[in-house]
Amino acid sequence: MSESTKPEQAPPASDSNGNISDLYDRFVESSREAFELSKEKTSEAWEKSMEVARKKLDETGEFSAEQGEAFKRYLRRDLEQTSEDIQYLGKEAKEILHPARLGAGALSTLAKFLHSAGGALNSLSQKAENALVYHSGEITAAGTLTCSSCGHKIQLKKTAVVPTCPECQGTSFRKGY
Numbered sequence: 001m002s003e004s005t006k007p008e009q010a011p012p013a014s015d016s017n018g019n020i021s022d023l024y025d026r027f028v029e030s031s032r033e034a035f036e037l038s039k040e041k042t043s044e045a046w047e048k049s050m051e052v053a054r055k056k057l058d059e060t061g062e063f064s065a066e067q068g069e070a071f072k073r074y075l076r077r078d079l080e081q082t083s084e085d086i087q088y089l090g091k092e093a094k095e096i097l098h099p100a101r102l103g104a105g106a107l108s109t110l111a112k113f114l115h116s117a118g119g120a121l122n123s124l125s126q127k128a129e130n131a132l133v134y135h136s137g138e139i140t141a142a143g144t145l146t147c148s149s150c151g152h153k154i155q156l157k158k159t160a161v162v163p164t165c166p167e168c169q170g171t172s173f174r175k176g177y
Contacts, residue, residue: 054068135172136173139161143176143177145162
């Protein structure tokens, strides 16, 4: 039976403070600190770090050598599970983030964006066009008024009241500058 398939031996249900999970957390933290201080970043370095943490907590009387060995098995198990999860997520990400898929997704997103932007720009354009429509009797600044009915142009050199069209008597104009 391999180390990872051996049945787990549980440490005693509580430590001197009454909470075995807190003791396990201290062991994990101590292992992590020892690992960070080591120059190697391998699984062997983790093993050494766990042993350093086990000895440290054993020497301080926080737990027995047996509990430390059980904690090492638990931490090994947790690290193996994390490694498997990362490998799985890596494969999934590789599939999801495949360049061909990204290209199609980006193109689809761009098409949706442009369609929405096109609608917004069309609406904005219509509002701008409507803002350029003036009617007889309104006041406007200097510019060129083009009759919407016949196309006759009226040049205003200063602010004035919009007249009726002298050609067709139209009352709607488009303003230009």
